[in-house]
Amino acid sequence: AAPRVLNVNVGVLGHIDSGKTALARALSTTGSTAAFDRAPQSRARGITLDLGFSCLRTALPPQLGPGPGELQFTLVDCPGHASLIRTIIGGAQIIDLMMLVIDVTKGMQTQSAECLVIGQIACQKMVVVLNKIDLLPEGKRQSAIEKMTKKMQKTLENTKFCGCPIVAVAAKPGGPEAPESENPLGVSELIEVLKSQAYLPSRDPSGHFLMAVDHCFSIKGQGTVMTGTILSGSVSLGDNVEIPALKVTKKVKSMQMFHTPVTYAMQGDRVGICVTQFDPKLLERGLICTPESLHTIHAAIISLKKIQYFRGALQTKAKFHITVGHETVMGRVMFFSPAPADFNEEIQENVFDFEKDYLYQEEYLSKDSNSSEENKENDQAGEVQLPRQQWALLEFEKPVTCPKLCLVIGSKLDTDIHANTCRLAFHGVLLQGMEDKNYMETFLPKLKVYKLKHKEGQVERVMDDYSVIGRSLFKKETNIQIFVGLKVKLSTGEDGIIDGGFGQSGKFKIRIPDGLKPDTKMLLTVASKKKTKAGKGDATKEDESSKNDSAQPVTISLLFKRYVFDTQKKMIQS
Secondary structure (H helix, E strand, O other), X not given: OOOEEEEEEEEEEEOOOOOHHHHHHHHOOEEOOOOOOOOHHHHHHOOOOOOEEEEEEEEOOHHHOOOOEEEEEEEEEOOOOHHHHHHHHHHHOOOOEEEEEEEOOOOOOHHHHHHHHHHHHHOOEEEEEEEOHHHOOHHHHHHHHHHHHHHHHHHHOOOOOOOOOEEEOEOOOOOOOOOOOOOOEOHHHHHHHHHHHOOOOOOOOOOOOEEEEEEEEEEOOOEEEEEEEEEEOEEEOOOEEEEOOOOEEEEXXXXXXXXEEEOEEEOOOEEEEEEOOOOHHHOOOEEEEOOOOOEEEEEEEEEEEEOOOOOOOOEOOOEEEEEEOOEEEEEEEEEEEEOHHHOOOOOOOOOOOOOOOEEEEOEOOOOOOOOOHHXXXXXXXXXXXXXXXXXXXXXXXXXEEXXXXXXXXXXXXXXXXXXXXXXXXXXXXXXXXXXXXOHHHHOHHHOOEEEEEEEEEEEEEEEEOOEEEEEOOOOOOOOHHHHOOOEEEEOOOOEEEXXXXXXXXXXXXXXXXXXXXXXXXHHHHHHHHHHHHOOOOOHHXXXXXXXXXXXXXXXXXXXXXXXXXXXXXXXXXX
């Protein structure tokens, strides 16, 4: 049997010009197809545009099991260019170990911070590489490296990568123009660190096959080869695979892993799949999968968390760049939380409960958000109560094809690329996609998100012991009929029921089933008596006197909730 090869995907991330590509080149022995800035526009600009891949083979370290075998690191050179953050997010789902490359002369830069955020969302382990140490004068090199190492340790203190290894190297001493004979510094030490960090990634062959294709090319007499990394499930010779973006299904004719023919590949493997009668120009990159396993959706419900480095609030109705699966589209968001009584409920992973009621939020609730009225009622000590879980409804500008459960990242990619600020705003999990184009009518009415409405008016005068006339609760043009039967409360404590309109100016009659309290009656009679006393013809006087006396007018409050997606706009009182 061939010695087993364990594949570990290492994402090489970092700020633009930190030397990621040179480092990947110095590390790698076997190049894979996508390697090293192959796109012509990339060579011209001297930056990496696509996810480049190359690999490095070494003996299997002892912690990964007995017996002969090789450990293969597939180096995924992720673009550092800010506008290409989309590509990184696309690649992040398959990265087992992240290498964050830092220019030792510059330290953390904006995009290094964004890479760190993506790493925390999508990755378990990290190694920091301080590159370009050849630029430090030899006498001061060691102390400069130690200083930067301490600085990086401090930066990582509050992240999940606290205490991760930090290695100093010069991938290409003398820079890009230097002759190839210049040997890299520290690279063999880095390989040892990578080996020590390698782990058996948990791979799962079950589930639907899904592969991220990063290249597509034809081989004469063979067919079209699609190379990429398997994100989930497995694939065998002779399987049918679908290219969902094109709605085409093809049969797998042959497969290769690093130039060796294979009959089976599973999650985490880098593989080339050959199919026939397919024009490679149709699919430069994208997804292929088990037929019918992906859905194309127009909107989605996600559970989400805000990214702490994002400055500013996440507002309902705002637009974000939403990365779902491997696509990035513009989408509008609406945030909602559990009903206040359920703020401390256990978090529901990967499912959404349509039976429950949810509370509409103007923005994602976080420590620094302006707490909304409803939540103020729950916080006794001025401490804003935060729910354990929050959700959002995303509405996409154009439909997106993605797996049923997948990572979602929201960002503001139109922020100035040179502004020193994190553009990643939130991350979450897609819980429910809406495939129907008319989801507004067919699907959203099932989503029970409500707003609490609070209206206030005043008692105008007493009619008798069991009824009063109120004003200022409705606009003149409001149809009072729809409010008839709703319960109200007077500021003096009585409960009332709206009985109907009174006259033409938006006034209304309230029935008080238990009768007015004597004190209330007195209060109201005194107020209206004084008003009449103030001289009938003298309007200005009347205004003044009513200001003085009804300093404590009796107010009427009407509370109800209304479901945002209820087509009948029903008002509900508990």
